[in-house]
Amino acid sequence: MSETVNTIRRFIFDNFLFDAGEDDLGNDDSFLEQGIIDSTGVLELVEWLEETFSISVDDEELIPENLDSVNRLAAYVARKTA
Amino acid sequence: MCGIAGYFNIQRQPETDLRLLERMIWPLRHRGPDGFGFFQDPRAGLAHARLSIIDLEGGWQPIHNEDRTLWIIFNGEIFNYPELRRELIGRGHRFATSSDTEVIIHLYEEKGENCLEELNGQFAIAIYDQGRQSLFLARDRMGIRPLFYTTHQNRLLFASEIKAIFAADPSVERAIDPLVLQEIFTFWSSAGGDTVFRGIRQLEPGCWLKLERDGTMQQQRYWEIPFQEREFARAPERELAAELRDLLIDAVRLRLRADVPVGAYLSGGLDSSAITSLIRHYTDNDLKTFSVTFSDTVYDEQREQQEMAGFLDTDHNEIRCTYATIGRAFPEVVRHTETPILRTAPTPLFLLSSLVRETGYKVVLTGEGADEILGGYDLFKEAKVRAFIAGQPDSACRPFLLKRLYPYLALSPSRSAEYARRFFNTDAPLDDPFYGHRPRWKTTAGTHVFFRDEILAAAGTPPVERLREQWAPRLAGLDYFSRAQFLESRLLLGNYLLSSQGDRMAMAHSVEGRFPFLDHRVVEFACSIPPRLRMKALNEKNILKKAVADILPPAIVRRRKQPYMAPDIPSFFGDESPQYVRYHLSERRLEETGLFKPAAVRRLLAKCEKRARQGFRENMAFVGILSTQILCDAFVENFQDDTPDTLPGKRVVINKEN
Numbered sequence: 001m002s003e004t005v006n007t008i009r010r011f012i013f014d015n016f017l018f019d020a021g022e023d024d025l026g027n028d029d030s031f032l033e034q035g036i037i038d039s040t041g042v043l044e045l046v047e048w049l050e051e052t053f054s055i056s057v058d059d060e061e062l063i064p065e066n067l068d069s070v071n072r073l074a075a076y077v078a079r080k081t082a
Numbered sequence: 083m084c085g086i087a088g089y090f091n092i093q094r095q096p097e098t099d100l101r102l103l104e105r106m107i108w109p110l111r112h113r114g115p116d117g118f119g120f121f122q123d124p125r126a127g128l129a130h131a132r133l134s135i136i137d138l139e140g141g142w143q144p145i146h147n148e149d150r151t152l153w154i155i156f157n158g159e160i161f162n163y164p165e166l167r168r169e170l171i172g173r174g175h176r177f178a179t180s181s182d183t184e185v186i187i188h189l190y191e192e193k194g195e196n197c198l199e200e201l202n203g204q205f206a207i208a209i210y211d212q213g214r215q216s217l218f219l220a221r222d223r224m225g226i227r228p229l230f231y232t233t234h235q236n237r238l239l240f241a242s243e244i245k246a247i248f249a250a251d252p253s254v255e256r257a258i259d260p261l262v263l264q265e266i267f268t269f270w271s272s273a274g275g276d277t278v279f280r281g282i283r284q285l286e287p288g289c290w291l292k293l294e295r296d297g298t299m300q301q302q303r304y305w306e307i308p309f310q311e312r313e314f315a316r317a318p319e320r321e322l323a324a325e326l327r328d329l330l331i332d333a334v335r336l337r338l339r340a341d342v343p344v345g346a347y348l349s350g351g352l353d354s355s356a357i358t359s360l361i362r363h364y365t366d367n368d369l370k371t372f373s374v375t376f377s378d379t380v381y382d383e384q385r386e387q388q389e390m391a392g393f394l395d396t397d398h399n400e401i402r403c404t405y406a407t408i409g410r411a412f413p414e415v416v417r418h419t420e421t422p423i424l425r426t427a428p429t430p431l432f433l434l435s436s437l438v439r440e441t442g443y444k445v446v447l448t449g450e451g452a453d454e455i456l457g458g459y460d461l462f463k464e465a466k467v468r469a470f471i472a473g474q475p476d477s478a479c480r481p482f483l484l485k486r487l488y489p490y491l492a493l494s495p496s497r498s499a500e501y502a503r504r505f506f507n508t509d510a511p512l513d514d515p516f517y518g519h520r521p522r523w524k525t526t527a528g529t530h531v532f533f534r535d536e537i538l539a540a541a542g543t544p545p546v547e548r549l550r551e552q553w554a555p556r557l558a559g560l561d562y563f564s565r566a567q568f569l570e571s572r573l574l575l576g577n578y579l580l581s582s583q584g585d586r587m588a589m590a591h592s593v594e595g596r597f598p599f600l601d602h603r604v605v606e607f608a609c610s611i612p613p614r615l616r617m618k619a620l621n622e623k624n625i626l627k628k629a630v631a632d633i634l635p636p637a638i639v640r641r642r643k644q645p646y647m648a649p650d651i652p653s654f655f656g657d658e659s660p661q662y663v664r665y666h667l668s669e670r671r672l673e674e675t676g677l678f679k680p681a682a683v684r685r686l687l688a689k690c691e692k693r694a695r696q697g698f699r700e701n702m703a704f705v706g707i708l709s710t711q712i713l714c715d716a717f718v719e720n721f722q723d724d725t726p727d728t729l730p731g732k733r734v735v736i737n738k739e740n
Contacts, residue, residue: 014685014689018531018683018685019681019682019685035524038525038699040696040697040699042501044697062501064501
């Protein structure tokens, strides 16, 4: 789990947080509310999830409950790869 | 069509020679390569770079009225000049030329600033009253032709482009205004009369300015886009469509008046197809059409363009844009836009005008303006869907409408209805003056993470809040659809499309664009159509489609609107990545200009290199930062005056030393 969290954090920092230090992103922070991921960023995130974790994200799974924070993402990935 | 430049001394020693005017007009020679004309007296100077379109022999400027007390320079066209001329002659005016310019001066002589109400056209005008020692500047209703000015050391300097003002005097400040920079990185343009260069202002569309000898300056709006709270037209749709058709036919007919041949741009969409078809059906013109095609199929509309050209049997001309051609032309494009741009979209139009010029044409009609005034944009559709969802917030079905919004986008925000609902903030209050624009502005303002802290701090209040103070009274009482249309017409159209994508890209190659949809009679009529009929359910430009359906192939009318866009980030990376990108975005250059955070830009570059396909924010940030850096280099730091000792084609109309 913690390895997944780190991988996800690295991806978010490299791709969406152009100007932030490690402390600026809490694992429960909402990507939407913080303006971290914009409307087109979600699909970028999904493509990355599918490539990195060899999973397939269904349209019905494209909901904030699955994808909107580091911890939610990690939990979602854990469920999908279990 | 031309370039104009000039000055008005408030309290200064007169110029001893024409050098000041020569320095100002020389950088505008792309607007008027056919010669230069000058007027100067101890108070004021006027310069004109000429592109001959009407009255090829007699149309030199500046020109004067009967008793030589009024002098005018003028950039643009007055399309109803033959009618005005006849009326003026009937009232006893004597004309020395057959040009449209002379019509303005006689009309001004008679009516003062009220003369503007009678002009149907696209123009920037400067009139110097030698008797009264005053200056009058004016701009057309929608902002088709540009006019910039500044006051510097007791002198007003004005010109068609900012570079002329910088060239006038090296002591004029050349600095980026952080406030306006933030506006541009939110709205795609400045919000009002300011430009990105501190102290340089544009005369706003539909306004005039008067300057007296003692320095008193007065500015007034003489026309406003008439979106208003009012009784709308009650006629049935087919009558509205018939009336729109008649107005468009007349607007096209007037815009074909020229002493040179007139062509048309064909994008493949409804608006330019409608204009081209009207030319074909209601005039005898030979018809040359011009189109941009893209090697990247996401943006390409060649099939529709060719279908339309075939349908109307036009002499069709194309220019193909690849990532590399866009990347190569971009710095030159920015030197013409004179403002940061967040999209590469102006670039293909810069290339297209060079094609027009090569074929020997100087004038083109386009479909510009239809989306704003007749309700075509996806942003309006989005607002309508959001409002519809808000009407029944618990409906499980309504959010799925959001999925229909942007199917043509590679990275569409609407694959998931639930996400779309959050992004489009369907819970926003409908009476928010900026209801329709909030989602777009929020996405665009995501680019602010790249600004240095001191740039953000310098602006204080966020751009949207400043805009609210300025415009909330004007928007009060309007329905949300009309509010969105008004904002789109004033901001996007007036301050970005008509300049950065319009005038500047065409005039870079001495080509004049003409826009039948922006005939003020068409605009006034469009505003009288009830909002629900402008977009009926989700059918955009409903009345326009009905007005032109019988002269277009059904597929063009039915076709889903594709917004005009060009590849952004991919144009600057890959095998043919232009050298200058590394230079302008280097740590050293970013430190020197002091606007953006080098570490953040480095991360963005790394991301772009890994993968060309990016989201809205990254594309806008990259193109915006790059264009700003190019602008700083070309205008702030390394601006050069290269005026030759003798100007070719120079004609001094009058130069009085005392």
